[in-house]
Amino acid sequence: MTINEIQDGIIDEFGMFDDWMDKYQLLIDLGNNQQALPEEYKKEDNLIKGCQSRVWLHAHYKDGNVIFEAESDALIVKGIISLLIHVLSNHTPDEILSADLYFIDQIGLKEHLSPTRSNGLVAMVKQMKMYAMAFKAANQ
Amino acid sequence: MLDTQKIRMDFPILNRKIYGKDLIYFDNGATTQKPLCVIEKMNECYLNQNSNIHRGVHHLSQEATMAHEEARKSVQKFINAAHDHEIIFTRGTTESINLVAFAFGEAFLKEGDEVIISTMEHHSNIVPWQMLQDRKGIKLRIIPINEKGELDMEAYKNMFNERTKLVSVMHVSNVLGTINPVEEIIRIAHTHDVPVLIDGAQAIAHTKVDVQALDADFYVFSGHKIYGPNGIGVLYGKEKWLNAMPPYQGGGEMIATVSFDKTVYNELPFKFEAGTPDYVGSVALAKALEYVSAIGLENIEAYETELLHYAMEGLSKIDGIRFYGTADHKGAVISFLVRDIHHYDMGMLLDKLGIAVRTGHHCAQPLMQHYGIEGTVRASFSFYNTKEEIDTFIKAVERVSNMF
Numbered sequence: 001m002t003i004n005e006i007q008d009g010i011i012d013e014f015g016m017f018d019d020w021m022d023k024y025q026l027l028i029d030l031g032n033n034q035q036a037l038p039e040e041y042k043k044e045d046n047l048i049k050g051c052q053s054r055v056w057l058h059a060h061y062k063d064g065n066v067i068f069e070a071e072s073d074a075l076i077v078k079g080i081i082s083l084l085i086h087v088l089s090n091h092t093p094d095e096i097l098s099a100d101l102y103f104i105d106q107i108g109l110k111e112h113l114s115p116t117r118s119n120g121l122v123a124m125v126k127q128m129k130m131y132a133m134a135f136k137a138a139n140q
Numbered sequence: 141m142l143d144t145q146k147i148r149m150d151f152p153i154l155n156r157k158i159y160g161k162d163l164i165y166f167d168n169g170a171t172t173q174k175p176l177c178v179i180e181k182m183n184e185c186y187l188n189q190n191s192n193i194h195r196g197v198h199h200l201s202q203e204a205t206m207a208h209e210e211a212r213k214s215v216q217k218f219i220n221a222a223h224d225h226e227i228i229f230t231r232g233t234t235e236s237i238n239l240v241a242f243a244f245g246e247a248f249l250k251e252g253d254e255v256i257i258s259t260m261e262h263h264s265n266i267v268p269w270q271m272l273q274d275r276k277g278i279k280l281r282i283i284p285i286n287e288k289g290e291l292d293m294e295a296y297k298n299m300f301n302e303r304t305k306l307v308s309v310m311h312v313s314n315v316l317g318t319i320n321p322v323e324e325i326i327r328i329a330h331t332h333d334v335p336v337l338i339d340g341a342q343a344i345a346h347t348k349v350d351v352q353a354l355d356a357d358f359y360v361f362s363g364h365k366i367y368g369p370n371g372i373g374v375l376y377g378k379e380k381w382l383n384a385m386p387p388y389q390g391g392g393e394m395i396a397t398v399s400f401d402k403t404v405y406n407e408l409p410f411k412f413e414a415g416t417p418d419y420v421g422s423v424a425l426a427k428a429l430e431y432v433s434a435i436g437l438e439n440i441e442a443y444e445t446e447l448l449h450y451a452m453e454g455l456s457k458i459d460g461i462r463f464y465g466t467a468d469h470k471g472a473v474i475s476f477l478v479r480d481i482h483h484y485d486m487g488m489l490l491d492k493l494g495i496a497v498r499t500g501h502h503c504a505q506p507l508m509q510h511y512g513i514e515g516t517v518r519a520s521f522s523f524y525n526t527k528e529e530i531d532t533f534i535k536a537v538e539r540v541s542n543m544f
Contacts, residue, residue, distance in 0.1 A: 020159060020492040025543055028485075052484040052500050052515065073514065074482035075544065076489075119484060 003095055006087050007103035014107035023108065027079030034082040037071035048127060050120030053077045057124055059131040061139070065090045066132050070124065077119050080112055084121075088128055093136035097129055142435065142443045148524050150175040150431075161494030164529045169314050169342060169473055169520030170498050171364045174428070178368060181427040185420040193419045194393060194410075208419040212409065214426035218433065219359060220350040221376055225408040228382070229422050232373035233341040234264040236360035237308070239375055239412060240337055241268035243385035249305055251277035256299055256307040256329075258283035258291055259510050262314055263503040265339045269308065283309070285510065289316035289465040296325070300332045307336040311343035315502045315518065316465025317448075317473030319347070326355050335381060341365055345522075346444060346471050348437040351376050363421060368428035372421030375412070382408050389414040440523045444472040447521045447530060454534040458541060464516050472521035475502075478541045483515040489540040490517075495533055 001009075017023045041058040048055040053074035060067050068089040072078040087103065088096050104113050113121050148154050151173045156163045165173060185207070191200035193208050209224075216224045230236045249255075255269050259282055272278050281299050284292045291309075307329045312319050326336045335357035340349060345366040351359045358381070363372040377385075387394050387405055391414035396404040405411050432440070451474060455461055460479035477483060487499030500515040501508045508515060519533065 021489070021539075021543070024489055024492065028543055052487075053482060054514075074484040076482075076485045 003087055003091060003099045007101070007106075010083055010087070010103045011106045020108075024076060027076050029079070030082045031072075031075040031078035034071070034078050034085075035069070037069050041069060042071065048120045048123045050123070053119045055081065055120035055124050057127055057131075059128070059135075061135045064092055064139075066093055066096055066135055068128060068131070072120070074119065077112075077121060080109060080121060081124065084125065084128070093132040093139075096132035097136070101125065142439055142523055144443075144524065144526055147435070150177070151524055152176065154524060158494040158496075159492055164495040164525075164533060166519040166521060166525065166529075166533065167496045167498050168345075168522040168525075169365075169502075169518060171370070172345060172367045172522055173524070174369065175367055175431050177431055178424050178428045182369060182420055182424045185423055190420075193417055204419050207423045208417055211419075211422035211426035214429055215374055215376075215422075218349075218429045219344075219374075219376055220352050222352060223379055226376055226379055226382065228375040228377065228409050228412045229417060230360075230373045230375050230412075231371055231418075232362040232364070233339060233360050234362075234373075236358075236373055236375035237264055237337070237339065238268045239388040240308075240358050240360075240377070240385075241272050243388050243412075244306065244381065245272045245276060245278070247385045249276055249278050252279065252303055253305045254279045254281050254299075254301070254303045255305060256281045256283060256296070256309075256334075258309050258320075259285045260289065260291075260313045260316060260318065260504065260507050261308075261310055262339065262341070263505070264341075265308055265310060266506065278305075279303070282506075285318075288467050289313065289318050290467045291318075291320055291325075293321065293324070297328055300329075300334065304332060304334050307334055308339070309336070310339040310341070311349075312340075312346065312471045312473070313465065313504075314342045314473065314520075315475050315504050315507055315516065316467065317470040317475070317520075318465055318467040319343070319469040319471055321469075322356070323354055326357075330355065335378075342471065342473070345432065345440075346437075347441050357381055363425040363428065366425075366428055367431060368425035369421050372418050372425050374425075379408065382412070387411050387414065391415050393417065435523060443523055444521055447525055447527065448472040448474070450527055451519065451521070451530045451534070454530065455537065458534070458538055460541070461537075464511060464513075473518065474520070475516040475518045477513065477516055478537065479544070481541060481544050483517045485544070486517045486537070486540055489543065490533075490536055493536045493539075495536055 042056045046056045046058050055072045057070045068085045070081045153173050189204050191204050193205040212224045212227045215227045283296045311322050322338050329336045337358035338356045340359050340361040344361040357378050359376040361374050364370045394406050394411050394414040396406050462477050464475040483499040498518040
């Protein structure tokens with residue numbers, strides 16, 4: 001599936017809820033089901049510090065695609081991370097670099113990714129694109 | 141007795157809906173809302189009175205100057221200072237502490253001297269001293285706290301030596317709610333001839349402060365935490381200290397005469413008020429103090445304590461809740477965590493239910509390190525909050541906890 005097809009799927013899924021608490025319950029469930037980041041990757045180098053919560057991001061390159069793994073100590077942040085990974089992981093660097101993450105806005109989670117939020121998510125998206133750029137440069 | 145319903149009408153923001161729910165504002169420790177009279181006072185200043193104070197001979201400037209100096213007298217009266225020139229207007233608690241750290245440091249501190257602070261301090265009462273540590277080579281001594289979040293007074297008593305030059309502690313903890321025994325802290329320090337700075341940011345709106353009865357050498361607070369505007373704050377200092385300290389910033393207002401050979405500084409309080417004074421801030425702050433005085437700090441303290449006990453009782457029934465700060469003498473601030481639910485998650489979801497609380501480390505990371513946690517959820521009350529709001533809040537915390 002393309003990045004946009006995945007995003008549209010998420011928008012459909014969240015579209016079923018009109019109550020905020022239901023949307024957040026889904027994020028919590030996603031966070032709970034998100035595969036834990038192996039302990040070896042939960043190191044200082046992978047840590048993206050927010051004021052409120054911490055995010056660890058690891059990336060590797062496999063068969064022309066970038067694979068992301070990440071975790072947070074806050075469950076809602078972890079839920080959002082699982083969406084971001086679902087959308088961006090296992091795509092080529094070019095696809096990741098040109099991705100417009102419109103699903104965040106559409107499912108009403110824009111506030112989590114505004115620069116004034118101190119949860120580490122903005123820095124995480126930036127870091128994901130940086131990884132894509134680095135893998136692209138290394139494999140050209 | 142307070143007429144909360146009547147009081148709430150003075151705060152239009154309390155009628156706001158957040159995500160379709162009635163706003164419950166429990167973030168008063170961060171900032172308090174402003175009553176109409178304060179907002180109107182600021183409008184009136186800009187609509188009818190605006191000019192630069194202390195300089196113009198024209199009528200408006202005279203009026204604004206008088207209003208600013210009247211505001212100084214209001215603050216003097218509010219905290220019962222001996223003189224109005226002992227009241228310095230600053231931008232807030234942080235600037236007040238930085239001013240003392242710089243100017244007292246310049247005048248009295250040298251390498252190896254010691255300043256006593258505590259484990260529970262806000263970064264504003266840690267970092268300025270650390271900067272002085274870097275600049276002058278002073279040492280910081282830290283008063284430990286016990287499990288309830290109270291200062292270890294025995295340890296404090298034993299911290300003094302001939303190098304101790306200043307004690308700087310908070311009156312009320314912004315995280316734990318602990319009301320520190322500042323009178324005793326000051327009395328002990330004075331037996332060693334050591335002056336004391338009290339950070340009153342979290343106390344000033346909640347309990348009666350009498351700087352002469354306390355015998356505080358410095359007492360600092362922010363206007364916005366006592367229903368006044370943002371950007372105005374107060375440094376109270378005993379005349380003898382302020383006179384002995386050099387200016388903090390140079391510029392207009394703080395000089396008597398300037399020439400390229402020699403500049404003579406102005407007298408107190410102007411020596412410490414470089415630049416164009418925020419007379420709108422000072423005047424509106426005075427209005428806020430008047431508003432608070434009319435309600436009565438004794439009434440406020442009694443009512444807020446009632447809210448605190450009511451909330452603690454209700455919250456303690458929630459499965460897996462842990463409180464940080466259970467001092468015997470405690471202000472209306474509750475820090476907690478439920479099970480392993482992250483403070484950010486709890487705060488986010490309470491927000492979606494219309495409830496404003498603070499989450500995180502509350503600018504007190506050393507205190508978080510003491511407890512081995514990343515942060516807490518904090519509810520802090522004002523006299524405009526109600527038991528009904530607390531009921532809703534407790535139900536919300538329960539509901540959110542069940543989502544995990």
